[in-house]
Amino acid sequence: MDDGDLILADRYRLVRPLGRGGMGEVWEAQDTSLRRPVAVKVISVLAGGGSRADEARARFLREARITAALQHPHIVTVHDLGEATTGQGTTPFLVMELLRGEGLDAVVRRGPVGEEEVARWGAQVCDALGEAHAAGILHRDIKPANLFVAASGGLKVLDFGIARAADPSATGDRLTHTGFMVGTAAYMAPEQARGRPEQRSDLYSLGCVLCELLTGRLPFDAPDTLGYVTAHLHDPPPAPSSLLPGVSAPWDRLVGRLLAKDPRERYESATVLADELRCLGGERQAVPAARRYTPTVADQGARGASSPPSAAPVSDDLAAASTVQAPAGPSGGTGMSRRSLLMRGAGVAAVAVAGGAAAMYLTGDPERDPVAWSQRIADVDVINSDGPNVVLADGRCHVAAGHYYKETAALHTFDVATGKRLWTASLNAAWSRETRFTVVGGTVLALTQDSENKGGLVHAFDAATGERRWQKSVSYSAMRLDVHRPSGLLITGEDGYVTGVDPRTGASRWGIDASSPYDAAWLLAGDLVLFSDGTAVLGKTGKELWTRSGFQPLGDLAQPLGEGLLCYEAGRKDPVDLVCRKADTGEVMWRSPFQKTRPDQLRTDAFQPLDELVSGTTVFLPLAAGSRRKPTALNGLTGEQTWTYGSSYQEVGLETRATTSVAGGFVLLTGSGLVCLAADDGTQRWHADRQRAQTTGTYALLSRTEQARVLQRWTSARIVGVEHGRTLWTGQFDSTAISEPAASGDSIVVLDGSGTLWAVRV
Template identity: 55%
Template sequence: MEDRKLADRYRLVRPLGQGGMGEVWEAHDESLRRPVAVKVISALAGGGSRADEARARFLREARITAVLQHPHIVTVHDLGEAATDEGTTPFLVMELLQARGLDAVIRRGPAGEADAARWGAQICDALAEARGRPEQRSDLYALGCLLFELLTGQLPFTAPDTVGYLTAHLNDTPPAPSSVAPGVSAAWDNLVLRLLAKDPGQRYDSAAALADELRRLDGLDRTAARYTPTVADPGEQRPAPPPATARGNSSPAPTSAATTQTAPRPAGRPGATRRDLLCCAARAPPRSRWPAALYLTGAPRKDPVAWSRNIGDVDLMNSSGSDVIVADGRCHVARGNDYRDDAVLCTVDLAGGEPLWEAPLNGLWASGERHFTVIDGTVLAMTRHRDEFDLLHAFDAAGGERRWQREIALGTQLDVHRPSGLLITGEDRLVVGIDPRTGDSRWTFDASPYGGFVPAGDLVLCDGGWAVHGETGEELWERSDIFPRGDRGQALGEGILC
């Protein structure tokens, strides 16, 4: 199914997972130029009423999910149908969350009681928002199995085949988590065994009641839920005051703040939501060798810091661009001093602060220029080498794999044309639109004898008065009295202000 495009809009990139009913893919929305998750119903084997039942169930799930708005339930963007060899099949388009799955966490061993309590409470919040009464306590049984696995690293029952699993769930008494993983507290044994009770009436009355119990175990109240962000636009940066050092963190307190990113608050939801997440980089006095640190705020009524992580030296004094960019659930940091340290790109997971990847760039940051940016899942960074040339690097934002690099002249003008998703450069009197994923030139416009430009809405305005289409490079009009300067031009209806 790879390289397929659904509804002439969603290009499938790679599979993320599958179940008995559907497959989930990472995809690219070519209309809005953003990554998304697409769930496609599995091949309708057998046809007839079986296929009709699967289709109806899929559509029912999609429509129920679409009306839900909650920080722990993915947002539905679109519902459509795609042509297949068997006819048409429905697909569901959702927000793409960039983080490790619980299966990846468990492969590294038990998650621990604090994480199990926090994640379990978040799942309960989502269940309380979404399930009907007939299925609530069966959902709680399934959550009990998940909590058992988080605490012990193992499933509560083992069997050689599917029938054996079903028989064990129906008839066998589950072990206490502490009998599998010594050190699990008695309170957790009681909670998990209550969830795994064969009689549904012996389980918790509701997901909300279980959430209260889980937060009590973790020492949290209902207002202290810590939520996971999705996507923050790197263009919406605002200064923030320096946060206090987290309790138990030995890092020295920072004295100045750099950039901040906030994620959108879902409409109509009171209390702590995604907007309460703040990511900033802070630095000690400029003559100190203390490292910078990243902080993510938690619930404002509780500990203000959800996590913090030392990241090394970040030069905030000599940079005219961003040193921290948040996009697609990841935080990218430009590490290294402009004058003495090799440049390094660091990326951490925004949900928990865990390092994802870092890439040494073997050169100094290009002084006075934008250090780096993120476009369409690609991190672009520019370094200077021996005052002879600049080097433009491109990395995959998710995994850190190098995509391409190219030499460019010193002082080359760079900017992002957001409507088209292209990187625009002005070099040797030429204005060039570059595909950030491949490094290939999409178009080249001869703006002799100047070569400067300003992005403006759908256009790129070139020195000398030319207006070209940002996606195609097609010349649209010319006014020899216009030499655009300064920041981006602003699109006003069908006009441009620059």
């Protein structure tokens, strides 16, 4: 791009180049609408056409949008982003504030900096990192070239992921082929070199920067990338005073703590470190927190079918173009040089971290991509469905496409490991609203509406091949897919007659006349099928086991618990009780008031699935009922109270579905966000500011809807380990809705509302 009169997007007139690199150019420009100078980064490496270039641009724009959400006095401000037509083709561009001053790399080349200045700049970097870490974002490349000293003397942090555009080697639906480099070897924390960055990895890098500012030297010296990585992993860090006599002892202690090999031995957070630096520099009061506001973002090229961003390797030339600055004086600026310490050859295997589609950062093993695969599926509806959209079984991923109000229902099946499409079946009907499909015994069972018979159709397919096995009409009252898992039978009812059906053949194994004295209502409970007349039969054979007068279970399911069954029943004082009965006799073991809602106010979906209230042998009662005013946990074997959660309902505003169980604990929604409580004693494991949690047992997908402008909304999400709350993956989806996640081994599969199926390794 050589034409200085070029105007991008009919708004930004390019004035003069500020820097050029292998990825693109940085220009001083004039915003003709607001009549202000700005810096425009034109990402020329992403110019061109074709599906690969389109996907690369979409990923870049998505990642830039994540960065635009970071608004802080010490983070460079992103004003706008979009795409423009240039001589090279369609090219994304980024509009940022035009900074006056010089890069910290130019400062450090002139020699050591005074301790007071080092403390002030270090605290400002910490303020910026604290803002990013609170949003779940790591920088992963803190170094002088990414720190800019403005003319006012304040410091700005650059490049929160903007430079990680697309991997040019990505092919097909694989969003990242080679992964991407996160960080520069001379400043890289040991755990980051191993592919497991965390918040305190940024603090380690800052420790290297502080050492360089104080002494004019890096803590380690090496001839190449591999040498730097080896030193960070194994060599003890030198005290700054050993590199430059005269550095005071407190700096030796501070930098030594930051350069600890074990991140747990470093400062707990950027905020804590900022306070320490201010004390060290004689500044006692921390700066006020930045005012949060919604950024102005014009992302016109990353909507609809576009894929979320994937990070890519960073080149030396790209790094040179990532500093946004105006000349310091008439002579034309301070230069754009950066250290040539990026990965080459053998160093790549040691420090490469897999990049993430739709992700700002994630952890994982160094030599594999976190996005195992992705697939595009047309016509999905993840909002108007009460059943699962994605089911994993026997190494296969089954997905429901189509809307419940259109006759476009279809099944898609992929290999979980590779993403290879195995088969697709069009059902030429509309899905049932309540439930769509399930998988049992190598058979996929799907339920659609049958407008001609004013009921439904059950379809059975071979899960491996997609071959249709059988099809059966059912009445509206029987439009359920109730699979008795211990026996593998499909339980159906028609005209008061309940049948156990072999899902492979459609043949009946047993049948019971349950029409008198009640309609044929049943629920599944471990080895049993319970009927509304108080009868329990064995699900495998249909043989009656016991009958209890007055036993009228509510809802659709019961939950096995030790030797008992946990059921909703009509309450004695409150409308709904939670009751535990012996599975072999039906005798009551204990009961507790569960819900105050009056019977005529109960919706059809008012009963929370009981498995969401049970973790191990602990039963969690989230709602006020009887004398209970706070969330309470019971010993599920005895019914005795074990602990209560300290906040009242009025304070936290708990709702009916505001809790779910996870491995060894419970996640519940409070007024300040989500908390995870240990099942055994109720202690808080972790807290998150998100308002929605979808769980898979050992992982939780935390999400919320973000909006930059009226027409720009997306879902930001992160996957955490439920035991410790540690973030394993963060990213965003190009829609406001995502499906419930499905997990298999170390992979989590989720379908976003725009129709992309993602398999993410965690």
